[in-house]
Amino acid sequence: MSVQVDDFPATRGNLPNHCNNVSSHDNGQSSAGGASPSDEGAFRGQVPVSRAMIWRNSRKDWNQPMARNINITVIGAGSATFSLGLVKDLCLTENLKGSHVTFVDIDAQRLGNITGLAERYSRELGADLRFTQTTDRQAALTGADFIINTADVKGHHHARRVRELTESLGYYYYTPSALGHFYNFRLMLDIARDIERICPDAWLIQSGNPVFDGTTLMNRHTNAKIIGLCHGHYGYLEMANVLGLDPSRITWEAPGVNHAIWLTTFMYDGEDAYPILDKWIEEHGPTYWDTHVATRTHDIQMSRGVIDMYRMHGLMPIGDTPRLVGWWYHTALATQKHWFGQPWGGPDTEIARPVHVSVLSERLAQVDAAIKDPSVQVTSVFGQTRTREQQVPIIDALANGVAGCFQVNMPNTGGIVAGIEHDVVVESQAWIDRGGVHPMRPARPLPASVMREEVMPKVSEMERGLEAFLTGDRRLLLLDILAERKTTSYDQAKTLLETVLAMPGHEEVAAHYR
Incomplete structure (x- = not known):
């Protein structure tokens, strides 16, 4: 079920730069003058959302910030x-x-x-x-x-x-x-x-x-x-860092589905910033790819492989997207080092994953050490700076009316991302306040090549996996393995499936999929 446009509250204050394509509001009036939140154009690109995405509040002062215990x-x-x-x-x-x-x-x-x-x-x-x-x-x-x-x-x-x-x-x-x-x-x-x-x-x-x-x-x-x-959408900040751009002056949109999002809007001071990227590729790209040594396993946003994907589709893949695009980038360790750089070849290699897990283990050890030593001041160990994670700001928006624009995953009700079924969850920007989650349709649709080659295959894979889980049909698991480009034969896929199902600890899985 969908809600009417007049169910959307007005926004208050200025939007973050990456959302400045949406009209800001003050006391129900558009900053451009005259438009109320019940008007069709109160939010540029506003679309209806499912009723489940609206938090009904009996109060009408949705955007008057107020603190409350939760x-x-x-x-x-x-x-x-x-x-x-x-x-x-x-x-x-x-x-x-x-x-x-x-x-x-x-x-x-x-x-x-x-x-x-x-x-x-x-x-x-x-x-x-x-x-x-x-x-x-x-x-x-x-x-x-x-x-x-x-x-x-x-x-x-x-x-x-x-x-x-x-x-x-x-x-x-x-x-x-x-x-x-x-x-x-x-x-x-x-x-x-x-x-x-x-x-x-x-x-x-x-x-x-x-x-x-x-x-x-x-x-x-x-x-x-x-x-x-x-x-993953914070990949645009890695781009800004390498390109020498001030993130506060960047306007961006990266719609799609989770782990398959693409930078459809990339502007700097209101101007298209893709030419800045193109100039960097031409003048500095080869040297960067030959000399850059990553200090984090996930440092791949400006790698040779990502730029190759950009050249192929005309848009930058953002965040985790490059990890799942193009089987030819992921065939062996040497191949991954070529495309995603030294020393690990990106996060998805046999030498990178242990490093990532060891970092997590070190964090656990740090927690253990701090908890065992009451003399340790934990604020000095772990700092007093907020993270970039969105969970707490979203809670503050929904509970207290501290409204803002966020990159979220939500049902595609109303066609937020064109070309995807409405009951599929998509990733895009939304305005969130005490009235709920209000999706914003991206200014530019994803191009046909990205939809056909990258997004829709991921949707199909998701649908196959959900159907397998809901029905317990083992044949769908086999089809999933057969669809993997690393599979070389039917017998190899069948052997893999049976062997994984027979692993100790997989008894429930084997019983579920018949």
Whole structure:
């Protein structure tokens, strides 16, 4: 069901630069003069959204900022890197004073560590927040206003074991996605159904992968209010850094589906900035590709491979998108080093992933050390600067009216991204305030080549995986492996499927897919 355009509230104040193609409002009047929020053009490119995407509020002063105490539940809180950043953002957000945060995880030790650290961090800052912990997810949902799900049921070490198995069968760095998502699909659906039953007015902010597949699944099969988040869109900041541009003067849009977003709008001081990129490629690109040594495994935004994708389609792929585009970039370690640079060849190689996991392990060790030493000032260890993550600002917008523009994953109701079915979740910008989530149609549609070659194949893969999960049809898992370009024969695919299903710990998966 869709809402009428006059259900959308006015916005207040100035929009961030990356949203300045939308009219700002003050007291219901357009800054251009005369247009009210009920007018067709109150938001440029505004489209209706599903009723599930609107948080109904009996008050009419949607955008009068006001602080209130809220209950936030964090599922998968044992993830140290994410939870630490979340704690910092919560403690440094004045409007959330007096709020209650419940951490949920199945790992009691990690859960206790992050809760203890959060309490100390909050005390040092004088933040009026209360933290509790539990392993009982349903109890944690009682009274919740917001739920952040960052849980990964099996984790990095399980994924490594699957990759080692696929490598033994002739695959280079490959995990069957449809098969691998089973546990997270089940958890996501269980959480969304629990929310329907226990706290139906709460917002679920899905922050763990697979965001695209999982948010589509939950939106189709529950009435929970769901926002999916990823941080890949910040790839535009990496571009700005290399190009020497001031990010505050950049206007950008990067629509698509999660892990397949493309920079359709890239402007600097109101002018097309793609010529700046073209000049850099011509004058500095070859030297950069030959000399740049990444200090992070995910530092690939200006790599030779990404620029090759840009030349192919006429738009820059952003964030995680290059990791999933073009099988020919990902055939071997030497190939990946050529396309994505030294020393790791991007994040998806046998030498990069251990580095990434070790960084996470070091963060856990840092938490353990801090929690064991009460003399340590945790604010000095972990800093007092907000992260770039969107979870807390979105909560502040929905709960307190501190409105803003955000890159979110939401149902394509009304055709936010042209050419994709309305019940598929897309990633694009939305204006968020106490009235809800208001999608904004991108100024420029994705070109045919990007839709045909990159976006729609990802949609098809998602649909196959969801159908396999919902029906338990093992044939769809086989088709998923056969569709992988690293597969060389039917027998290889069939052997891989049966071998992965027979892995210790996969008994439930094998029983589900018949």
